Amino acid sequence: MSELRPRVDAMKPRAPMPTRTADPRPPDKFPSRGRYPSYLAFGACGAFLLLSAQLLIRGVWALGDGEAAWDAYIVSFGHPVYLAYHVAAFIGLTWFALRLFRLFPATQPNRMGPMKRPADAVLVAGLYGVFFTVLAVGTLFLGGALL
Amino acid sequence: MSEKLKKTFIVTRFDPDKDEVPKTQTYEIEVEPDWKILDALNHIKDTVDPTLSHRWSCRMAVCGSCGMTVNGEPKLTCKDPLSSYGDTIEISPLANFPIVRDLVVELEGFMEKFQEVKPWIMVAKERAVEEGTTRQSPEELADFKGFSMCINCMLCYSACPVVSNEPEFLGPAALALGHRYNQDTRDEGSHVRNAVFRDEGAIFSCSFANECSEVCPKNVNPSGAIQQAKLANVIDWATSFVVKRGEDVS
Amino acid sequence: MVDVSRHDVVIVGGGGAGLRAAIAASELNPEISIALVSKVYPMRSHTVSAEGGAAAIARDDDSLEMHGYDTVKGSDFLGDQDVIQYFVEQAPKELTRLEHWGCPWSRNEDGSVATRAFGGMSTKRTWYATDKVGFHMLHTLFQTSMKFGNVDRYDEHFVTKLLVDGGVCRGVAALDIRTGEMKAILGKAVILTTGGGGKVWPFTTNGNIKTGDGMSLAYREGVPLKDMEFVQYHPTGLPGTGILITEATRGEGGYLLNNEGERFLVTRDYGVGNKAELGPRDMISRAITQEIAAGRGVEIPGKPGRYAHLDLRHIGEEKIMARLPFVRELSKAYANVDPVHEPIPIRPVLHYMMGGVDTDIEARTSLDGLYAAGEVACVSLNGANRLGSNSLTECLVFGARAGEHATEYIKGASVGEEGPFVQQAEAEAARIDAFRGRQRGGEKIAKVREDMNTAMEDGTGVYREQASMAKAVKDIAELRQRFEQVSLDDSSKIFNTELIAGLELGNMLDVAEAVTWAAVQRKESRGAHACSDYPTRNDTEYLHHSLVYHSPEGPRFDKKEVTLGVWEPEERKY
Numbered sequence: 023m024s025e026l027r028p029r030v031d032a033m034k035p036r037a038p039m040p041t042r043t044a045d046p047r048p049p050d051k052f053p054s055r056g057r058y059p060s061y062l063a064f065g066a067c068g069a070f071l072l073l074s075a076q077l078l079i080r081g082v083w084a085l086g087d088g089e090a091a092w093d094a095y096i097v098s099f100g101h102p103v104y105l106a107y108h109v110a111a112f113i114g115l116t117w118f119a120l121r122l123f124r125l126f127p128a129t130q131p132n133r134m135g136p137m138k139r140p141a142d143a144v145l146v147a148g149l150y151g152v153f154f155t156v157l158a159v160g161t162l163f164l165g166g167a168l169l
Numbered sequence: 170m171s172e173k174l175k176k177t178f179i180v181t182r183f184d185p186d187k188d189e190v191p192k193t194q195t196y197e198i199e200v201e202p203d204w205k206i207l208d209a210l211n212h213i214k215d216t217v218d219p220t221l222s223h224r225w226s227c228r229m230a231v232c233g234s235c236g237m238t239v240n241g242e243p244k245l246t247c248k249d250p251l252s253s254y255g256d257t258i259e260i261s262p263l264a265n266f267p268i269v270r271d272l273v274v275e276l277e278g279f280m281e282k283f284q285e286v287k288p289w290i291m292v293a294k295e296r297a298v299e300e301g302t303t304r305q306s307p308e309e310l311a312d313f314k315g316f317s318m319c320i321n322c323m324l325c326y327s328a329c330p331v332v333s334n335e336p337e338f339l340g341p342a343a344l345a346l347g348h349r350y351n352q353d354t355r356d357e358g359s360h361v362r363n364a365v366f367r368d369e370g371a372i373f374s375c376s377f378a379n380e381c382s383e384v385c386p387k388n389v390n391p392s393g394a395i396q397q398a399k400l401a402n403v404i405d406w407a408t409s410f411v412v413k414r415g416e417d418v419s
Numbered sequence: 420m421v422d423v424s425r426h427d428v429v430i431v432g433g434g435g436a437g438l439r440a441a442i443a444a445s446e447l448n449p450e451i452s453i454a455l456v457s458k459v460y461p462m463r464s465h466t467v468s469a470e471g472g473a474a475a476i477a478r479d480d481d482s483l484e485m486h487g488y489d490t491v492k493g494s495d496f497l498g499d500q501d502v503i504q505y506f507v508e509q510a511p512k513e514l515t516r517l518e519h520w521g522c523p524w525s526r527n528e529d530g531s532v533a534t535r536a537f538g539g540m541s542t543k544r545t546w547y548a549t550d551k552v553g554f555h556m557l558h559t560l561f562q563t564s565m566k567f568g569n570v571d572r573y574d575e576h577f578v579t580k581l582l583v584d585g586g587v588c589r590g591v592a593a594l595d596i597r598t599g600e601m602k603a604i605l606g607k608a609v610i611l612t613t614g615g616g617g618k619v620w621p622f623t624t625n626g627n628i629k630t631g632d633g634m635s636l637a638y639r640e641g642v643p644l645k646d647m648e649f650v651q652y653h654p655t656g657l658p659g660t661g662i663l664i665t666e667a668t669r670g671e672g673g674y675l676l677n678n679e680g681e682r683f684l685v686t687r688d689y690g691v692g693n694k695a696e697l698g699p700r701d702m703i704s705r706a707i708t709q710e711i712a713a714g715r716g717v718e719i720p721g722k723p724g725r726y727a728h729l730d731l732r733h734i735g736e737e738k739i740m741a742r743l744p745f746v747r748e749l750s751k752a753y754a755n756v757d758p759v760h761e762p763i764p765i766r767p768v769l770h771y772m773m774g775g776v777d778t779d780i781e782a783r784t785s786l787d788g789l790y791a792a793g794e795v796a797c798v799s800l801n802g803a804n805r806l807g808s809n810s811l812t813e814c815l816v817f818g819a820r821a822g823e824h825a826t827e828y829i830k831g832a833s834v835g836e837e838g839p840f841v842q843q844a845e846a847e848a849a850r851i852d853a854f855r856g857r858q859r860g861g862e863k864i865a866k867v868r869e870d871m872n873t874a875m876e877d878g879t880g881v882y883r884e885q886a887s888m889a890k891a892v893k894d895i896a897e898l899r900q901r902f903e904q905v906s907l908d909d910s911s912k913i914f915n916t917e918l919i920a921g922l923e924l925g926n927m928l929d930v931a932e933a934v935t936w937a938a939v940q941r942k943e944s945r946g947a948h949a950c951s952d953y954p955t956r957n958d959t960e961y962l963h964h965s966l967v968y969h970s971p972e973g974p975r976f977d978k979k980e981v982t983l984g985v986w987e988p989e990e991r992k993y
Contacts, residue, residue: 032265032266032334033332039267039277043275044188046265046266047262047265048265048333049264050238050264052333055241061379130397131352133308184913219908220911222915222916225627226463227463227465227467229626231468231551232463232468233463248752280460288562289520289563302515419566
C-alpha cells in the first residue's frame with residue numbers, strides 16, 4: 023500500500039462537474055475499522071511471499087555454486103534472525119492462506135467445467151486438506167524423515 | 170400505535186453556495202421502532218428541516234437511490250432498520266464520492282466507468298425477432314444471474330479501498346456487470362470486454378479486499394466476479410495466440 | 420438566458436417506455452439526435468419495482484385471441500379492441516427482443532422461456548425473471564440504450580413545462596436539478612413516458628417519484644386526461660409501507676385467507692368463480708375489503724388496521740427461493756415475516772392508474788408533436804381494470820410505437836421559429852425562480868400533500884360513494900388554493916429537493932383533480948370504479964371513455980367512444 027490515507031479524487035468524473043463539490047471522504051476510520059485491518063494485513067503478507075521467494079532463489083543459486091555453498095546456506099538458517107523470520111513468515115502465511123480459503127468459495131463459478139460446483143464446505147475442506155498435507159509432507163521432508 | 174422512541178441524528182450538511190466544507194447538523198426526533206433509516210430522514214425533511222437533501226424513491230431496496238453511510242458503514246437506508254442502532258446515529262454521504270450537497274453524491278464518475286465495460290449484449294449479427302427466443306438452460310442462466318442483480322446503489326464503491334487509492338479503477342459494480350455479460354451465452358463480445366478488463370485500472374487493480382461483497386445489499390458478489398474474470402482473462406489472453414478471435418461485434 | 424439545446428426527438432422519462440422509445444427511434448434512424456430527459460438516473464425509474472412478469476403468448480395452448488379476450492374482459496369492456504389486438508400481436512415480439520438484449524428470463528429445463536399463471540389470464544403467458552421482472556427489464560433496456568451513440572441523456576432534469584406554440588409541441592423546459600438552472604430542450608417531437616401518479620394516494624406501492632408529472636404537463640397544455648377514475652388497487656400490499664407483494668405469489672399457488680383461515684375466494688361468491696386467487700385485481704381487492712368490513716380481517720399486534728393473510732407455506736422453501744426470492748426478502752425486511760413459515764399480512768394498496776394522457780393507437784396525443792406511452796398514457800389497453808403483467812409489456816409495445824412513429828413524424832416537421840419556444844422557457848425559468856424559496860402564507864408542502872393523500876383515500880378508495888367523491892372534488896379544489904399559499908424554506912439552487920417536491924405536489928394536485936372529476940361523473944360500477952350507490956355496470960349510459968380537460972375556469976368533462984367490434988360486451992363473470 024502506498025499511503026494509508028486514501029486519495030481524495032476518487033470517483034471524480036472526467037467531465038467537469040457543473041457545481042462545486044466537497045472532496046470525497048475515505049471510508050470511515052480507514053484503516054482501523056471493521057475488516058480493513060485484516061485486508062491490509064493480507065496485503066502486507068505479500069512481503070513474506072517476496073522474501074521467502076528470494077530465499078528460495080538464493081538456495082537454487084547456492085546449489086549451483088557447489089556443495090560448500092549449499093551447506094553454508096543450510097547452516098545460515100540456524101541464525102536467530104532467520105529463525106525469528108521463519109516463525110513470523112509461517113504464522114503470517116498460514117493466516118494468509120486461511121483468509122484466502124475463507125473467501126475462496128465465493129470466487130468460484132457455478133459450474134467448474136462440465137461439473138456443478140461442489141458445496142462450499144467441500145471446497146473449503148479440500149483446500150484445508152491440501153494445505154495440511156503439504157505442510158505435513160514439508161515438515162517431514164525438512165525434518166529429514168523422507169530422505 | 171406503538172410507543173415512540175427518541176433518537177439523535179447527526180447528519181452531514183453541505184451547501185456549496187454557503188459552506189466551504191461539509192459540516193454536521195444534529196436532529197433529535199421521535200421515531201417509530203419499526204422505521205428504517207430512510208423513514209427518519211424523510212420525517213426530518215417533512216417536519217423539521219425541509220432543506221435537507223437526499224435521494225430516495227422506491228423504499229423497497231430495488232431502485233438503488235438511497236445509499237448512504239450510517240455509523241461508518243455503507244448502507245441502503247430504506248432497508249436498514251433503526252432498531253440495529255443505539256440512540257445516536259451518524260448519517261453521512263457515501264464515502265469515496267465527491268459530495269454534491271448534503272447526502273447527495275456525484276454519480277457521473279460511475280456512469281463513465283459503467284459505459285467502459287460495454288454492459289450490453291454484443292453480437293456480430295443482430296438476431297431477428299422471427300428467429301424467436303434464444304435457448305438458454307437454467308444452468309447457463311445461473312452462471313450470470315447473480316451478477317445481474319446489481320442495483321447500482323454504489324455501496325461497493327464506497328467500501329472499496331482500491332477505489333479510494335486509484336481513481337482510474339473501474340470498480341466493483343461496473344466490473345461485475347461486465348463479467349455478467351461475458352458469462353451470458355447470448356453474448357459474443359467477451360474478447361472486447363476482456364481487452365478493457367486487462368487494461369490498467371480494471372480487474373488486476375483489484376486486491377481482493379472483498380469489501381464490495383461484504384456490503385452489497387443484493388448479494389451480487391462483485392469480488393467473486395472480479396476474481397473469476399481474472400482467471401478467465403488469463404486464459405483468454407493465453408489462448409488468443411493460438412485461437413483466432415471472432416468477427417467484429419457491437 | 421436559458422441554455423438551449425436542440426434534438427430531433429425529446430423523450431421525457433427514463434423508465435421502461437422511455438428507454439424503449441429511445442432505442443426504437445435510434446434503431447429506426449441512427450442519424451437523428453434523441454434527448455432522454457429524466458428526473459432520476461434511468462435505473463431508478465419505477466419500472467424497477469415491478470415484480471411478477473410481462474404478458475405475451477408463448478405456449479402452444481395459447482392464442483392471440485385468448486390473450487385479447489382476457490384483456491378485454493379484464494378491462495370490463497372499456498378497453499379499445501383495436502388497441503388490444505395490436506398489443507397482443509406485438510407483445511411476443513417485444514419480449515423476444517428483450518430476450519435478445521439479454522434480459523435474464525427464467526427458463527424451462529429445455530432452455531425455452533418459462534411462463535407463469537397470473538390473475539385474469541386463462542393460461543400461463545406471463546414471462547418472468549424470478550420475481551424482479553421490472554428490475555431486469557429496466558436494467559436490460561438501460562444498459563442496451565448505452566450502446567446507442569445518438570441518445571443524449573439529461574439525467575436528473577425535471578421537466579416543468581411543454582413548449583407549445585401555434586398548436587405544436589416542440590420541446591420542453593427542464594430544470595437541471597443539480598445546478599438549479601433551466602434549460603430549453605428543443606425537438607420536433609416530444610414523447611411523455613413519465614409513469615403514473617400513485618403518490619397522490621397515501622397507501623401505495625409506488626415510489627416517491629411517481630407524481631403524475633407527465634399527466635400534469637399534458638393536462639396544462641389542454642390535452643385531455645382519459646379514464647382517470649380507474650385506479651387499480653393491488654390486492655397484496657404489506658402493512659404500513661404498502662410495499663408490493665407480487666401477484667406471482669398467487670400465480671405460483673398462494674392462498675388468500677381470512678382470520679378464520681378460510682380461503683374466502685373459494686368458499687364465498689366474489690364473482691371470480693373457479694379462478695379463485697387468480698381472479699382479476701379489482702375483484703380480489705374488493706373481496707379482501709369486504710372480508711375486512713365483515714369483521715373477518717386479521718389483526719397485527721401493535722398495528723392499526725385489519726388485513727388478510729397471503730399464505731405461501733404450502734409452496735415450500737425450495738420453490739419460494741427459486742421463483743419468489745424477492746417476496747421472501749421483502750416480507751422479512753419490511754413485515755418481519757418469513758413466508759416459508761408464516762402467512763404474510765396484506766391489504767389492498769394503490770398500484771396503478773389505468774387512466775392517463777389520451778392517445779390513439781399510434782401513441783399520439785391530440786397535441787401535434789406530442790406522444791405518450793406507458794402508465795402516463797391512456798391508449799385504452801387496460802380500460803376499467805388492467806390485468807397483471809400487461810403493463811410491462813405495454814411499456815415496450817407502445818414505447819416502441821411512440822419512438823417509431825415520432826421518428827417518422829419528424830421527417831416532415833421542423834422546430835420552425837425557435838423564438839417563441841425559448842421565450843416560454845425563459846418565462847418558465849422566471850416562474851421557477853419565484854417559486855424557489857418563496858415565502859407566502861406559511862402552508863407546508865408536506866402538510867398539503869398529506870391532506871391531499873387523505874382526501875384521495877377517502878374519496879377514491881376500493882369502494883366509492885357519490886357523496887365521498889363529491890367531497891373529494893371540493894377538498895382538492897381547496898387544496899389547490901392552499902397550494903398557492905405554500906412557503907418554501909430552501910432557497911439554494913443546487914440539488915434543491917424541496918423545490919422538486921413542491922413542483923411535484925402541484926402536478927399531483929392536477930392529477931387528483933382529474934381523478935376526482937372523472938370519478939364523480941361515472942354513476943355506475945365498472946372494473947376498478949366500484950360505486951356503492953350504483954353497484955352495477957350500465958352499458959347504455961356509460962360504455963364510453965371519460966375525458967377531463969383543464970381550463971382556467973376549472974375542469975371540463977367530455978366523453979369518447981369505446982372501440983368495439985371484435986368482442987361484444989357481456990356480463991363479466993369468471
